Amino acid sequence: xxxxxxxxxxxxxxxxxxxxxxxxxxxxxxxxxxxxxxxxxxxxxxxxxxxxxxxxxxxxxxxxxxxxxxxxxxxxxxxxxxxxxxxxxxxxxxxxxxxxxxxxxxxxxxxxxxxxxxxxxxxxxxxxxxxxxxxxxxxxxxxxxxxxxxxxxxxxxxxxxxxxxxxxxxxxxxxxxxxxxxxxxxxxxxxxxxxxxxxxxxxxxxxxxxxxxxxxxxxxxxxxxxxxxxxxxxxxxxxxxxxxxxxxx
Amino acid sequence: xxxxxxxxxxxxxxxxxxxxxxxxxxxxxxxxxxxxxxxxxxxxxxxxxxxxxxxxxxxxxxxxxxxxxxxxxxxxxxxxxxxxxxxxxxxxxxxxxxxxxxxxxxxxxxxxxxxxxxxxxxxxxxxxxxxxxxxxxxxxxxxxxxxxxxxxxxxxxxxxxxxxxxxxxxxxxxxxxxxxxxxxxxxxxxxxxxxxxxxxxxxxxxxxxxxxxxxxxxxxxxxxxxxxxxxxxxxxxxxxxxxxxxxxxxxxxxxxxxxxxxxxxxxxxxxxxxxxxxxxxxxxxxxxxxxxxxxxxxxxxxxxxxxxxxxxxxxxxxxxxxxxxxxxxxxxxxxxxxxxxxxxxxxxxxxxxxxxxxxxxxxxxxxxxxxxxxxxxxxxxxxxxxxxxxxxxxxxxxxxxxxxxxxxxxxxxxxxxxxxxxxxxxxxxxxxxxxxxxxxxxxxxxxxxxxxxxxxxxxxxxxxxxxxxxxxxxxxxxxxxxxxxxxxxxxxx
Ligand SMILES: Nc1ncnc2c1ncn2[C@@H]1O[C@H](COP(=O)(O)OP(=O)(O)OP(=O)(O)O)[C@@H](O)[C@H]1O
Ligand SMILES: [Mg+2]
Numbered sequence: 001x002x003x004x005x006x007x008x009x010x011x012x013x014x015x016x017x018x019x020x021x022x023x024x025x026x027x028x029x030x031x032x033x034x035x036x037x038x039x040x041x042x043x044x045x046x047x048x049x050x051x052x053x054x055x056x057x058x059x060x061x062x063x064x065x066x067x068x069x070x071x072x073x074x075x076x077x078x079x080x081x082x083x084x085x086x087x088x089x090x091x092x093x094x095x096x097x098x099x100x101x102x103x104x105x106x107x108x109x110x111x112x113x114x115x116x117x118x119x120x121x122x123x124x125x126x127x128x129x130x131x132x133x134x135x136x137x138x139x140x141x142x143x144x145x146x147x148x149x150x151x152x153x154x155x156x157x158x159x160x161x162x163x164x165x166x167x168x169x170x171x172x173x174x175x176x177x178x179x180x181x182x183x184x185x186x187x188x189x190x191x192x193x194x195x196x197x198x199x200x201x202x203x204x205x206x207x208x209x210x211x212x213x214x215x216x217x218x219x220x221x222x223x224x225x226x227x228x229x230x231x232x233x234x235x236x237x238x239x240x241x242x243x244x245x246x247x248x249x
Numbered sequence: 250x251x252x253x254x255x256x257x258x259x260x261x262x263x264x265x266x267x268x269x270x271x272x273x274x275x276x277x278x279x280x281x282x283x284x285x286x287x288x289x290x291x292x293x294x295x296x297x298x299x300x301x302x303x304x305x306x307x308x309x310x311x312x313x314x315x316x317x318x319x320x321x322x323x324x325x326x327x328x329x330x331x332x333x334x335x336x337x338x339x340x341x342x343x344x345x346x347x348x349x350x351x352x353x354x355x356x357x358x359x360x361x362x363x364x365x366x367x368x369x370x371x372x373x374x375x376x377x378x379x380x381x382x383x384x385x386x387x388x389x390x391x392x393x394x395x396x397x398x399x400x401x402x403x404x405x406x407x408x409x410x411x412x413x414x415x416x417x418x419x420x421x422x423x424x425x426x427x428x429x430x431x432x433x434x435x436x437x438x439x440x441x442x443x444x445x446x447x448x449x450x451x452x453x454x455x456x457x458x459x460x461x462x463x464x465x466x467x468x469x470x471x472x473x474x475x476x477x478x479x480x481x482x483x484x485x486x487x488x489x490x491x492x493x494x495x496x497x498x499x500x501x502x503x504x505x506x507x508x509x510x511x512x513x514x515x516x517x518x519x520x521x522x523x524x525x526x527x528x529x530x531x532x533x534x535x536x537x538x539x540x541x542x543x544x545x546x547x548x549x550x551x552x553x554x555x556x557x558x559x560x561x562x563x564x565x566x567x568x569x570x571x572x573x574x575x576x577x578x579x580x581x582x583x584x585x586x587x588x589x590x591x592x593x594x595x596x597x598x599x600x601x602x603x604x605x606x607x608x609x610x611x612x613x614x615x616x617x618x619x620x621x622x623x624x625x626x627x628x629x630x631x632x633x634x635x636x637x638x639x640x641x642x643x644x645x646x647x648x649x650x651x652x653x654x655x656x657x658x659x660x661x662x663x664x665x666x667x668x669x670x671x672x673x674x675x676x677x678x679x680x681x682x683x684x685x686x687x688x689x690x691x692x693x694x695x696x697x698x699x700x701x702x703x704x705x706x707x708x709x710x711x712x713x714x715x716x717x718x719x720x721x722x723x724x725x726x727x728x729x730x731x732x733x734x735x736x737x738x739x740x741x742x
Binding site for chain 2: 005048051077087089090091098101102105138141167
């Protein structure tokens with residue numbers, strides 16, 4: 001369970017999250033929608049522990065553990081995974097090498113044995129197949145020269161392999177073509193389980209047509225201004241954020 | 250990739266100032282008095298029982314050296330070196346040169362064990378029987394001024410390969426030494442090479458006869474142990490027509506507060522259709538995190554592709570030394586000869602690296618390839634200096650140079666100084682250079698996937714140097730990967 005309480009965050013002296021509170025239970029899929037610049041990516045970064053964000057107030061807890069003092073790697077080992085809105089490229093490091101390093105770093109942090117290479121390879125191949133990722137892409141450097149859609153598919157693959165306790169998906173649908181969107185959404189749906197919470201950030205209903213959320217939250221100027229069920233997303237699709245702009249002002 | 254994991258584990262077990270090879274060994278040594286003059290040069294020559302021609306050759310070098318000035322063009326800064334305040338000869342105290350390993354001081358053998366260098370052939374052989382696929386490496390170990398052990402001599406002799414201390418080769422194969430010594434790096438080549446010619450004490454000698462593919466990797470480990478002692482080794486490798494040899498060089502030194510001088514000369518000669526592959530993992534002590542101590546490494550390495558279709562390839566991983574001044578070069582004399590230079594140079598703390606290569610195209614249809622990866626961290630300065638030139642007769646000379654720099658942090662510097670000169674209009678020289686930085690975003694991305702800052706840095710750096718690592722013999726590649734991680738310690742966070 002992810003619990004965020006009264007979170008105040010600034011970057012470079014600019015206040016971006018302004019008293020944001022949000023709870024996502026185990027097994028719940030929550031969606032966040034909100035206009036550009038409302039602070040959605042900032043929220044995902046802060047939860048994942050990216051440096052240079054000043055948290056002046058509030059708390060973030062994952063399964064009751066306060067994340068404030070935890071490094072990004074420690075948060076990952078606790079089971080937090082972030083699908084980046086803009087995945088990074090790492091030249092020269094093959095995707096396979098990267099995946100193996102990540103999996104084993106997390107296993108080690110949790111006191112588990114490293115995955116044997118054959119088991120690892122098998123796992124990756126199967127997961128890649130389900131996401132229509134060609135095998136030779138795994139031999140290429142991480143995200144290097146990948147198209148926008150390929151990068152997103154790779155993010156979902158990583159999530160599937162790392163089996164996180166909680167996943168934050170920041171605009172996983174941007175850049176995906178119609179077929180890829182379906183395949184990736186199916187990949188995400190396959191990861192839905194009673195134990196796993198997901199926070200899906202998106203601008204569009206079409207993603208939520210595939211991944212039906214349990215709750216929908218509207219974010220504006222750094223806080224959640226309205227929460228509801230899946231119907232809230234449909235309303236937004238029609239009316240936009242104009243109402244909230246007035247409310248928040 | 251298991252090696253990456255190993256790298257990562259290694260990093261975890263180390264403190265910032267923990268140079269792994271920084272121990273000293275208590276061995277009684279036989280030293281020449283401090284300082285340098287003709288008597289010292291004669292002393293060294295006498296210690297080695299050298300023939301008169303060599304004594305004269307040294308004295309000539311010494312006299313030339315006295316008229317020369319230290320080069321100042323490199324981008325390195327250090328206080329003046331007092332050449333009279335150094336020892337020029339130090340040998341572990343065994344009456345004569347050791348005849349077998351049993352005569353070697355056990356303390357010395359333990360030193361090499363600590364360094365992970367197997368000197369006992371029996372043990373290596375035992376290992377080989379257990380694993381028939383394990384690659385064997387013949388080792389020559391040089392401790393301060395003398396070679397203490399050369400392994401696998403007998404087996405190499407069967408193939409006709411000569412691999413022995415150069416001091417021994419002077420006695421056993423004087424005609425070869427006389428013919429080739431100083432033929433690639435002339436006595437007066439440069440200040441440090443000339444000094445080396447006067448006072449070099451030992452080093453390795455290799456001769457591979459025509460048509461022979463050397464049956465195993467040859468390797469020399471150099472170790473500076475004594476305080477205030479300069480190490481001046483001399484390596485001479487001759488690959489006769491149609492032969493092949495792969496040679497590995499490793500270096501370490503104890504951790505000392507004062508700087509130590511290392512001025513080696515390496516000469517390679519490849520005759521028609523011969524190939525020499527020379528790999529170095531240089532891990533001299535780099536000084537502490539404040540820039541105190543460390544080795545001054547002023548090295549002249551040059552290969553002469555004397556024969557047609559010959560090939561010389563340098564691969565170096567430079568992680569140590571307070572100061573590195575080193576430009577392994579190729580003279581592409583034979584038609585259709587080829588030179589290669591693959592380099593990873595890492596600097597951290599207050600290290601200063603000025604390194605690169607020269608490819609001199611003299612013959613027709615000669616080609617060369619230069620891949621240089623410089624990584625700077627901490628407060629270090631890392632310069633690539635490369636010269637590519639084509640002589641008037643070098644028809645169709647080809648060079649490709651790729652020179653990438655990676656910066657870690659904001660206090661270090663990377664510099665690229667290429668000199669390109671073509672006197673033949675058919676020459677085609679290509680030069681590519683990039684400078685990049687490990688971005689905080691890249692680090693965060695890796696850390697979000699569970700890697701620590703150090704693991705993430707090691708991974709990104711290993712990716713950056715990948716195409717060069719692939720040029721190294723397997724065992725060295727693994728060692729190099731570990732070294733890279735160790736040298737970058739404390740560079741993030
Ligand atoms: N390092 C920074 N310095 C200054 N302003 C920043 C910085 N990082 C983010 N911001 C600002 O914070 C605000 C929130 O950005 P954020 O990326 O979280 O928005 P978002 O809701 O994800 O938008 P989008 O829908 O376009 O992805 C924006 O106005 C952005 O310009
Ligand atoms: Mg965003």
